[in-house]
Amino acid sequence: MPAESRSLRPQSARILLVDDARFELHASAEEHPERPERLHAARAALNAAARAGIAADRVIPRPASDAELIRVHDAQFLDELSTLRGRTAYLDPDTYVSAQSVDVARLAAGSLVAMIDQVIDGDVPKGVALLRPPGHHARPSQAMGFCLLNNVAVAAAHARARGLERVAIVDWDVHHGNGTQEIFWRDPNVLYVSMHQYPFYPGTGAAEERGEGDGTGFTVNVPLAAFRGDAVYASAFERVILPVVEEYRPELVLISAGFDAALRDPLAQMELSAGAFGWMAQSLARVANRHAKGRLALVLEGGYDLLSLEEGLRSAVTGMVLGDAPELRRANDDAGVVRAAQAAKRAWSVVS
Numbered sequence: 001m002p003a004e005s006r007s008l009r010p011q012s013a014r015i016l017l018v019d020d021a022r023f024e025l026h027a028s029a030e031e032h033p034e035r036p037e038r039l040h041a042a043r044a045a046l047n048a049a050a051r052a053g054i055a056a057d058r059v060i061p062r063p064a065s066d067a068e069l070i071r072v073h074d075a076q077f078l079d080e081l082s083t084l085r086g087r088t089a090y091l092d093p094d095t096y097v098s099a100q101s102v103d104v105a106r107l108a109a110g111s112l113v114a115m116i117d118q119v120i121d122g123d124v125p126k127g128v129a130l131l132r133p134p135g136h137h138a139r140p141s142q143a144m145g146f147c148l149l150n151n152v153a154v155a156a157a158h159a160r161a162r163g164l165e166r167v168a169i170v171d172w173d174v175h176h177g178n179g180t181q182e183i184f185w186r187d188p189n190v191l192y193v194s195m196h197q198y199p200f201y202p203g204t205g206a207a208e209e210r211g212e213g214d215g216t217g218f219t220v221n222v223p224l225a226a227f228r229g230d231a232v233y234a235s236a237f238e239r240v241i242l243p244v245v246e247e248y249r250p251e252l253v254l255i256s257a258g259f260d261a262a263l264r265d266p267l268a269q270m271e272l273s274a275g276a277f278g279w280m281a282q283s284l285a286r287v288a289n290r291h292a293k294g295r296l297a298l299v300l301e302g303g304y305d306l307l308s309l310e311e312g313l314r315s316a317v318t319g320m321v322l323g324d325a326p327e328l329r330r331a332n333d334d335a336g337v338v339r340a341a342q343a344a345k346r347a348w349s350v351v352s
Contacts, residue, residue, distance in 0.1 A: 013321045016118055016127035017046065017056035018111045023132040025100040029088060032096065033267060033304040034133065034146040041306040042130045045313035054321050057124055063103070064110030064154060071157035072150055072183045077141040081105075081148065091143050105133055105148040112151050112299060113158045119252070120162055125294035126285070128317055134301045136177030136256045137202060145175065145202055152256050152299050153183045156190050159252050165189060168250035170241065171196070172233075172280055173258025173301040174268040176205030176221070180256065186215040191248045195236050197261070197268055198223030198336070207336075207343040217347025220244050222340040229271035230279075231331035233261075237283055238330065239341045243350040245287050252295045253288040255281065259303030259312035267304050274311035275326040278319030285320040296320060 024036035046056060069078055085102045108131040115127045135152055137145030156167045169184075171177040171194040181204065184190040196205050211219040222236045245253070259277065261270035281298065288296040298316060303309035319325035331337075344350045 013053060014055045014057055014124045015317070015321055016059050016115050016124050018059045018061065018115050018127070018129035018131065019043065020061040020107065020111065022104055022107055023130070025098070026104040026133050027098050028096045029098070036132070037306060038303065038309060039130055039132060041310040042300060042313055045310045045317065046128065046130070048314045049317040052318050052322065052324070054317060059111060059115045059118060059127070061107055061111040062114055063106040064113060064149070068113055068154055068158055069106070069109065069149065071161065072140060072153040074141040081143065095143050095146055095148070097148070101133065101148065108132060109135070109149045109151050109154045112155045115297060116155050116159055117162070119295050119297060120159065120164070125296065126321060127297045129297060129299045131300050135179070136171060136173060136301050137175070137179045139179045139182050144179070147179065150179045150183060152254050153180050155297065155299070156184070156254060160189055164251040166191070166248060166250045167252045167254065168193065168245050168248055169254045169256060170245065170284055171256035172261065173256055174261040174265070174270055175201050175258070175302060177256055178202045178204040181209065181219055184215065185211050185219060186213045188214045188218045191218050191220070191245065191250065193220045193241055193244060195222035195224060195233065195241065197226055197270055200268070207340045210343060210347070220340070220344050222337065224334070224336040226269035227271055228334065230273055230276040230328045232334045232337060233272060233276055234279065234328035235330045235332050235334060236337045236340065237280060239332070239337055239351045240344050242283060242287065244344055244348045245284070247348050249291045250287070251292050252297070253284055253292055255284060255296070255298045256301045257298045257313070257316060258301035259309045262303070262305060262308035262312055264305040264308045265303065267302070274308070274315045276328060277312040278315030278325035279328050281316040282319035282323055282325040285323070
């Protein structure tokens, strides 16, 4: 970083932090990529951010209420999930519950809601939530893809219930957040933007998937072929994601922050550096500062190589809070970015 930039860095900065040892109680008896050790890596990232001058104000964890969950999940599904308390089972080939998983999932979702209340009401507008299990694949009536409850969707719906008119969710997990998309498919008050490897699990997320009814255009997908790296992601952000989010003028920005697009991640084939996550977080923080009074919450989703998770999250936190991120070159001829820009242009003033 140039000397003149270093001189402008704040001596300290604050974030809200959701973390709880009970999140580790969601654990498979068998080897599984979504494991408690992911939180150890995430905490190491926050410790590194603290050494960079970022202070964390801890949010008091609490479980989500039925009223908070039923905004995005079907009542029958919640009843069925509650019957799994104390049991160990696989709900599909990927998604497990251990004896305390259901209570842990409710704790994760409710603690994020508590953080959103503080983001809205308090004097610290940015937060980081180290949640397990992750959430963005959870559908209104189905747990899937390692996810039991859709944390980010619960938080967005709560922010709307608190009176915010426009909430933006930007999902950079390498897998498309099919659950989040489905929940807000017809809702113009929640913008869902996803960039992801495609075709890939869970099979959704084509550029042509744009929402329905009043929600048409408020779902924006940027599907990218495998083996894309920093330059393609930067191009997707500048040509599609940032123009759409800017035009939407959100009052809150939520990041579904998976770190499984990293080069070393075992479950995907993308090639992002740690610095790319910092650049993306910094870019979204600038939007939040302009339109949302700085309100920005980064919510942990995927990321299964522990070192990549630690390095990517550290970069994202310092990028969003300190503006400390590398510049990325652009690759403007990627076919996936071009298709996504053309699809989004039908509803938004994006660069074609």
